[in-house]
Amino acid sequence: MQSNNNLGLILVFLTVSIDYCLIKIDINMAEIREIDGSVLEGGGQILRMSASLSVLRKIPIRVMNIRAGRSKPGLRPQHLKGLEIARDICNAKLENAVENSVDVTFRPGKLTPGNYVGDTKTAGSVCLMLQVALPCALFSSGRTVLHLKGGTNADMAPQIDYTINVSCFFPKGGGELLVTIDPVRSLSPINMNETGQITRIWGLAYVAGQGEFLIKILKDMATSAERLLKSSVPGVPIDIKQIKEPPQNAVGIGSGICIFAETSTGCILGGSALGKRGVHASEVANNAVNEIVESIKSSACVDQYSQDQIIIFMALAAGKSRVRCGPITLHTKTAIHIAELLTKAKFSIENVNSNVNIIECEGIGMINEDI
Secondary structure, three states, X not given: OHHHHHXXXXXXXXXXXXXXXXXXXXXHHHOOEEEEOOOOOOOHHHHHHHHHHHHHHOOXXXXXXXXXXXXXXXXXXXXXXXXXXXXXXXXXXXXXXXXXXXXXXXXXXXXXXXXXXXXXXXXXXXXXHHHHHHHHHHOOOOOEEEEEEEEOEOOXXXXXXXXXXXXXXXXXXXXXXXXXXOOOOOOOXXXXXXXXXXXXXXXXXXXXXXXXXXXXXXXXXHHHHHHHHHHHOOOOOEEEEEEEOOHHHEEOOEEEEEEEEEEOOOOEEEEEEEOOOOOOHHHHHHHHHHXXXXXXXXXXXXXXXXXXXXXXXXXXXXXXXXXXXXXXXXXXXXXXXXXXXXXXXXXXXXXXXOOEEEEEEEOOOOOOOOO
């Protein structure tokens, strides 16, 4: 009789355990956060930022309708490699991550420092891969080294013109970026409300490839930029260097220009443009100058491209951040949407006038418990 009672207790225990396990499985499934990749700008930024915050906040995510707002929806090589780097640095489980996929699931694990390689094998932007990995590496338990291969100067992406081993140009690719990232305990809030006066403008015009015609393109870009800047921002020292990349340092043929403006309060604004077939060098220079002049005229502390890239760091910082910027871009609205979706950070935008806004954020104060 005693044995029958024991058997009954065992059966009850097994039944309760099975029910408990089923409940736990259901809870874990319910914890997956679904993110619509078609909202607002509908591009790769939604995927990159969602992956970073998934790693940091340990939130499993499913991103659907990936890059639905682009002419070729789905994962491109740089998006796929960005996801794979995020997977590798935290031992995550990544499902359905193949080129052109429009629906992926990402289940993060524990961040692990070390050396990681990401190679798009195309001219896919190394800078876009870095956008995924950088926030994650900052909260790892040790130094992270990223060796990223692809396009350093690619269209529709930030350009890299420092901290590189080899420059490369769209559409061939072959450039490399080596980044060493040491972790932090936490991020301090930023307060950038005073633009100050423009104290200097500098930059570089560059070409790569073979052919004497490139030298003329180089000179035309630099001189056109200097002439336009002197007219738009009089009385400010301007220095645009001309760089002809040696063959051993560059892959492919291309040209471009990057311009920077520094203010008396330490703000740095940027503008850039890539050369394209059929576009005169003076027009390329004009495009870059227009970008930086727009930021200067709006008395912004960050330019239109930095504007959305700082959102994730504002969300993670401890305390209130305030940043003065120009018109709010769709990329910035998207970044705020994702930050609020995956963190408890609260953003607000104060509209000063049609050209000036102040982004304010009460960050979550994320702490790196591993250092």
